Every structure is written in structure tokens, then in C-alpha cells.
Amino acid sequence: MRPTLFASPYEAATHFVLSQRRSIAQARATRARLAEEHGDAIEVDGATFHAFPRPRKLRSLRAVQGVDPERLARLRGIADAALDGRLDRTHLRRLPVERALAELRELRGIGEFFAHGILFRGAGVVDDITADDQLRLAVQRAYRLTGPPDDDALTKIAERWRPFRMWAEVLLVLQLFREAGRHSLVSRPRGRRRRVDA
Numbered sequence: 001m002r003p004t005l006f007a008s009p010y011e012a013a014t015h016f017v018l019s020q021r022r023s024i025a026q027a028r029a030t031r032a033r034l035a036e037e038h039g040d041a042i043e044v045d046g047a048t049f050h051a052f053p054r055p056r057k058l059r060s061l062r063a064v065q066g067v068d069p070e071r072l073a074r075l076r077g078i079a080d081a082a083l084d085g086r087l088d089r090t091h092l093r094r095l096p097v098e099r100a101l102a103e104l105r106e107l108r109g110i111g112e113f114f115a116h117g118i119l120f121r122g123a124g125v126v127d128d129i130t131a132d133d134q135l136r137l138a139v140q141r142a143y144r145l146t147g148p149p150d151d152d153a154l155t156k157i158a159e160r161w162r163p164f165r166m167w168a169e170v171l172l173v174l175q176l177f178r179e180a181g182r183h184s185l186v187s188r189p190r191g192r193r194r195r196v197d198a
Contacts, residue, residue, distance in 0.1 A: 005124050005167075009089055010082040011052055012122025013107065016114040017074045018067075030066045034058075055082035074109035081107055092123040120166045127163045129154070138172040141179065 006012035019027035035050040038057050042049045053061075059079035064072055081087050086107075092100045097119070104115035116130050129135065136148035139157055143149075149157065161168035 005126075006122045009087040009092055009118050009122035010055060010078065012118045013078045013081075013087060013104075013110065013114070014052065014058070014075055016117055017071060017078065017109055020071075020109070020114075026066075030064075033066065034064060055079040059083065071109075074107075077108040087118075087122075089123045092119060093125060097125070097128065121170065126166045129158050129161075129165045129169050134173045134176065135169050137180075138169075138176040141176055142172055 006015060015027070015031070018030050022030075031052065032050075035052050038053040038061065039050040040054070042051060056079070059076050061072065061076070067075070078087070085091060086103060092103075095103070100119050100123070101112070101115045104110055104118050105112065110118070113132075116132075119125055120128065120130070131151055131154055133148075136154065139145070139154060140148045143157065145153075158165050158168070
């Protein structure tokens, strides 16, 4: 299991673009190849690791094996946003949540679902939840409810998770995937993701 939070909003955004409509194995392989070919080499106890490419390097790429032109254009747009400060963690966390999400949705290829992922799991907003179908199913299963909880019930249950509600959400959804399988679930809501505040 990867850490609950990404290293930065930039890395969260690139992850979501690379994983969109691709298998986990495909996305990981592409990410590893990008790191090895274009990322900084880091020596640790005699072993060499490669970091994901810095934004300036990613922006300069014109072709990448296994990355179609549209996906590469999206990655380069994310690199531009990072260099312009729009993906700065402090910047995003200072904004009201709806304003931060609106700014993230302006990025090419980033819709409501990915915007939430970048903000909550990239910028590290840890004490809030999103009321999407995945979380409702995860809570239903974990708490043995007869049906998915409505907003009021979800808010009440999530109060027990403070001050790390987002981390609890991520872990519950990961457990749901393990038990039920990612493809057997409604993976994304068709409409706008709703945010539940206390």
C-alpha cells in the first residue's frame, strides 16, 4: 500500500494523469521509466534510486515511451502549473476548499475526482472528507450498514475519525478495494463529488 499522502500536489497530479484509464501496473511502469530516464539519481546505502522528474524537466519532454500525446500534454501542463506556483502545497492549503478545487480543475485533464485527490492527498488536507460513492460503499461495508449512508449519517460516523478524516477515508476505500475488487465497485460518481463538512 502506498502512503496515504503523496509527496506533493505535483506528484499527486502526475500520478492521476498517468493512471487515468490504465491499469495500476501500466501506470507504475510508466512512472518508473520516467524516473529512471529523466529523474534525479539518489544513492542510498550503495543502491541507486530515481526520483520522479522535476517539473522543469517534465515540461521539456516532447516524447515519452508509453505516453500518448494528449497525456504528455497534460503532464506538461501540470509541470507548468507547478513552476508557476499553482501546485504549491502552502498555496493550496491557504485557499478555501472550493476555490482550491476550482483552480485545480483548470488544469488540462483534471476533473472533479482528480482535483479532490490532488488537494486532499497531495496538499495534505487531512481533516475533511468527500462524500463520493466509493466512501459511502466503504463505510457501508466497514460498519455493516444495510445501505450506503446519507450525508448526515456519514458526517456523524466520520466525527470519530478526527483529526485525520481524509486518512481514514483513504484507508477505508483501500480496504474496500481489497475485499470487493476495484472493478466490482462504482469507481466514480457520475455527477460532481460532494464534500461533507462538519
